[in-house]
Amino acid sequence: MRIVKILIALPMILLFGILRLFATAISSLYCRAASLLFIPMIILLILSVIATQWLAVGIIGASVVICFILLFTIGWIEVELEFGQEFFKGLMHG
Numbered sequence: 001m002r003i004v005k006i007l008i009a010l011p012m013i014l015l016f017g018i019l020r021l022f023a024t025a026i027s028s029l030y031c032r033a034a035s036l037l038f039i040p041m042i043i044l045l046i047l048s049v050i051a052t053q054w055l056a057v058g059i060i061g062a063s064v065v066i067c068f069i070l071l072f073t074i075g076w077i078e079v080e081l082e083f084g085q086e087f088f089k090g091l092m093h094g
Contacts, residue, residue, distance in 0.1 A: 009092035016085035020078060027074045034067050 041060055048056040 006092055009088040012088045013085055013092070016081050016088065020081040020085065023074060023078045023081060027071070027078065030071065030074065034071070038064075038067075 041064065045057060045060045048054075048060065
């Protein structure tokens with residue numbers, strides 16, 4: 001029975017580890033890209049407020065909210081992959 005647990009757990013640990021690595025890499029790239037885009041967006045936001053272009057302010061605000069929702073989603077996926085990996089490690093050792 002122990003060998004069956006190991007044969008089931010090892011590929012799942014490897015799969016969750018690879019998926020977690022990809023999610024971490026995507027999160028890192030996304031954070032770098034978002035940090036480069038937030039500076040011009042803040043400048044455009046200030047110019048939109050000065051020119052009283054409230055539609056532009058709403059669009060910029062919506063895009064910032066979408067960026068944070070995507071970042072939260074990526075973080076949530078990373079946490080769930082880590083929990084899955086730890087579950088199968090416990091299955092293999094216990």
